[in-house]
Amino acid sequence: MNESSSAALDLAGAFDLFVQASQQLEKQHAVLSHKVDALSADLVKANLRLHSLLDALPAAVILVEQGIVTHVNPAARQLLPQLVTSSVWRVPDTWMAGEGPNEYQFVEQGSRRTVQMQQIVNPHGSVIQIQDITDNLRTLEESERVDRLAAMGKMSAAIAHQLRTPLSTALLYASHLTNVDLAPTDQQDFARRLQGQLLSLNKLSSNMLQFIRTRPLKTGQWPVDDLVREAAQSVEALRQERGMSLSLELGAQGYLVSVEKSSLVSALVGIIENAFQVCSAGQVIVVRTDSDAAHVRIVIEDEGPGIAPDMIDHLFDPFATSRISGTGLGLAIARNTIRSHRGDIAAHNRPEGGASFTVVLPSLEHF
Ligand SMILES: Nc1ncnc2c1ncn2[C@@H]1O[C@H](COP(=O)(O)OP(=O)(O)O)[C@@H](O)[C@H]1O
Numbered sequence: 001m002n003e004s005s006s007a008a009l010d011l012a013g014a015f016d017l018f019v020q021a022s023q024q025l026e027k028q029h030a031v032l033s034h035k036v037d038a039l040s041a042d043l044v045k046a047n048l049r050l051h052s053l054l055d056a057l058p059a060a061v062i063l064v065e066q067g068i069v070t071h072v073n074p075a076a077r078q079l080l081p082q083l084v085t086s087s088v089w090r091v092p093d094t095w096m097a098g099e100g101p102n103e104y105q106f107v108e109q110g111s112r113r114t115v116q117m118q119q120i121v122n123p124h125g126s127v128i129q130i131q132d133i134t135d136n137l138r139t140l141e142e143s144e145r146v147d148r149l150a151a152m153g154k155m156s157a158a159i160a161h162q163l164r165t166p167l168s169t170a171l172l173y174a175s176h177l178t179n180v181d182l183a184p185t186d187q188q189d190f191a192r193r194l195q196g197q198l199l200s201l202n203k204l205s206s207n208m209l210q211f212i213r214t215r216p217l218k219t220g221q222w223p224v225d226d227l228v229r230e231a232a233q234s235v236e237a238l239r240q241e242r243g244m245s246l247s248l249e250l251g252a253q254g255y256l257v258s259v260e261k262s263s264l265v266s267a268l269v270g271i272i273e274n275a276f277q278v279c280s281a282g283q284v285i286v287v288r289t290d291s292d293a294a295h296v297r298i299v300i301e302d303e304g305p306g307i308a309p310d311m312i313d314h315l316f317d318p319f320a321t322s323r324i325s326g327t328g329l330g331l332a333i334a335r336n337t338i339r340s341h342r343g344d345i346a347a348h349n350r351p352e353g354g355a356s357f358t359v360v361l362p363s364l365e366h367f
């Protein structure tokens with residue numbers, strides 16, 4: 001065989017191999033493209049299923065990819081009528097940060113609504129779920145109010161008693177005042193005492209009203225440390241009078257709470273005043289704050305005798321008091337206030353002596 005015919009044979013062999021390989025590839029390509037078609041059809045079906053599932057959900061759901069809205073379910077369209085697919089996702093300007101983490105408030109047709117927003121981020125985008133919690137909050141508030149009214153009902157005998165003592169004393173002073181033979185200095189004295197009794201009755205009745213009040217009236221966002229400073233300022237005169245120290249260890253710098261300022265400050269004042277009432281001159285009351293991502297904590301500690309064993313389980317009940325001139329409403333009101341801001345309060349005796357009260361409140365974003 002000459003050289004050229006052997007080269008032609010090699011070429012023919014190679015060509016055969018090439019044809020075989022191409023045929024193989026073509027077959028594989030056909031199988032693969034069939035698979036791709038089937039997978040694409042499955043994907044379309046899965047997408048349809050996903051969208052019909054999202055559309056059936058009562059909660060508002062928005063799908064976002066690279067910051068762009070790709071799907072808005074009917075509940076979300078109802079909540080955010082101006083939101084359209086292909087637009088950039090952002091929280092509406094009219095929504096304001098609410099009282100709890102991930103909460104927003106806005107006014108719709110004259111009524112205030114509260115929503116909670118959850119965002120699940122995955123590598124392909126995020127799923128934003130928005131739930132209208134206005135009605136849940138209202139039901140919760142209403143049931144808390146019913147509980148408080150029931151507590152008041154149960155306490156009606158105690159209320160009558162609370163009112164009777166200052167009332168009958170006031171009546172006594174008033175009857176002295178009707179005595180025409182009374183010396184002017186005595187008259188002045190009885191008038192002053194009568195005024196004192198009426199003032200304490202007035203305070204008692206406003207405390208009772210405060211106790212059954214439902215929700216915070218006007219909330220604003222305040223740095224928690226500032227609220228503690230304000231409470232300390234309000235008790236300054238009493239502190240000096242009692243000769244005690246109040247030490248502030250503020251460690252929640254930059255954490256805001258959404259509260260009705262005056263109510264929260266008076267709750268803190270009530271707790272600090274109790275500590276002043278049980279401590280002796282020279283003792284120290286410490287108010288400490290700290291925070292984590294979602295909560296702030298305010299701890300009030302004293303060096304007093306600690307909470308009496310028979311008080312420890314009733315501390316926050318209305319009219320529970322161990323003081324002769326106490327109303328037992330201070331801590332009951334403080335707890336209501338704190339709970340109406342979705343926080344809580346607890347107390348315990350410290351092993352080293354004295355009582356410790358801990359207030360926890362949901363915090364807003366760090367500024
Ligand atoms: N720091 C404290 N140390 C010990 N006992 C306390 C302290 N704070 C509160 N208490 C107890 O809790 C009771 C209820 O307090 P409060 O609700 O403020 O009512 P009041 O001050 O009118 O007694 C007090 O009478 C006292 O027995």
Ligand SMILES: [Mg+2]
Pocket residue numbers: 270273274330331
């Ligand atoms: Mg008190």
